[in-house]
Amino acid sequence: MVNIRSLDPSASPLDYYGAELRRLREEAGLNQAQLGDIVFCTASLIGQIETAKKVPTRRFSEQLDAALMTGGVFSRLVGLVLKSQLPNWFQPYAEMEAKATYISTYQAQLVYGLLQTPEYARAVLGARTEDDLDAKVAARMERQRILDRDTPPLIWVVMSEAVLHQEIGGRAAMRNQLAHLLAMQEREWVKIQILPFSAGAHAGQMGSFTLLRFEGDPDIVYTEDFIQGHMTANPAAIREGSLRYDHLQAAAFSVEDSAALIARVMEERYGDQPEPDGRTLA
Numbered sequence: 001m002v003n004i005r006s007l008d009p010s011a012s013p014l015d016y017y018g019a020e021l022r023r024l025r026e027e028a029g030l031n032q033a034q035l036g037d038i039v040f041c042t043a044s045l046i047g048q049i050e051t052a053k054k055v056p057t058r059r060f061s062e063q064l065d066a067a068l069m070t071g072g073v074f075s076r077l078v079g080l081v082l083k084s085q086l087p088n089w090f091q092p093y094a095e096m097e098a099k100a101t102y103i104s105t106y107q108a109q110l111v112y113g114l115l116q117t118p119e120y121a122r123a124v125l126g127a128r129t130e131d132d133l134d135a136k137v138a139a140r141m142e143r144q145r146i147l148d149r150d151t152p153p154l155i156w157v158v159m160s161e162a163v164l165h166q167e168i169g170g171r172a173a174m175r176n177q178l179a180h181l182l183a184m185q186e187r188e189w190v191k192i193q194i195l196p197f198s199a200g201a202h203a204g205q206m207g208s209f210t211l212l213r214f215e216g217d218p219d220i221v222y223t224e225d226f227i228q229g230h231m232t233a234n235p236a237a238i239r240e241g242s243l244r245y246d247h248l249q250a251a252a253f254s255v256e257d258s259a260a261l262i263a264r265v266m267e268e269r270y271g272d273q274p275e276p277d278g279r280t281l282a
Helices: 013-027 032-039 043-050 058-068 073-084 091-099 118-125 133-148 161-165 171-185 235-251 255-270
Strands: 102-107 154-160 190-195 209-213 220-224 229-232
Touching: 013 043, 013 058, 013 073, 032 043, 032 058, 058 073, 073 091, 073 133, 091 133, 091 220, 091 229, 102 235, 118 133, 118 171, 154 161, 154 235, 161 190, 161 255, 171 190, 171 255, 190 235, 190 255, 209 235, 220 235
Parallel strands: 102 154, 154 190
Antiparallel strands: 102 209, 209 220, 220 229
16 A cells, blocks of 8 residues: 655645645546556656655656646646755755846856756766755756746856866766757857866966846855855955956857867767777767
8 A cells, every 4th residue: 555644735845746746636536556647657656756755857747737737736836846956055046046137157167057968967966976866957957947938047158178078977978068058059148168278377266156147136146165155245256256257258269169169079079989899989
């Protein structure tokens, strides 16, 4: 018999989602197996989500809405659920990021989170521990939904050339990630510049940082250490961050030359190459 432990819907967005799923499923006169057949998943998965043991995906939520004719209830709830899977210290930044009209960021080691593919994100997020990895990846992909809004933020990214060469997730994942950067660069509101190794000493040597600008609200500068992130609207910090970013943009390749470098690294470093036995690596 399936465990139907009691949930406190007010405990978390995930608990509320699970409680609503159970309530609406039972109102529809369906058991877990029957609902699973309709949305193409197992009864076990339905049970795990109803008991807040597994995080639902957006696609699953959309299928639930169609199956239970809920008018989009789960598609709305899943955004809150996925946001709650972000680290507590990161959630305030994610909320501000979603409100920004202009995002400018310097990335010294990794592709900016809003531009990561699922495979690359999985490798990054699973580097230390694979606990709740599916939920972490889903939460990062959820952040990227701001890119598909009718009026998305303008995003200007300066990345160290090292980001292109640091193989994360394997060669195939890196090739797909660089291809994704090139595809994103085709959007008029996404600009990517590469800071070449030849730049030498530069204004970003202290590490990655992000500047958020808003309509009618103070700018914010965001930095991270290995424990947590830090946001500030201090005018002196904003001035210093803006000045450093201007210097980084000036030292970086142009958008066009950056795209050419990304494409070259993608082909030369991560392109199809024969293994010693003659087989081809994808």
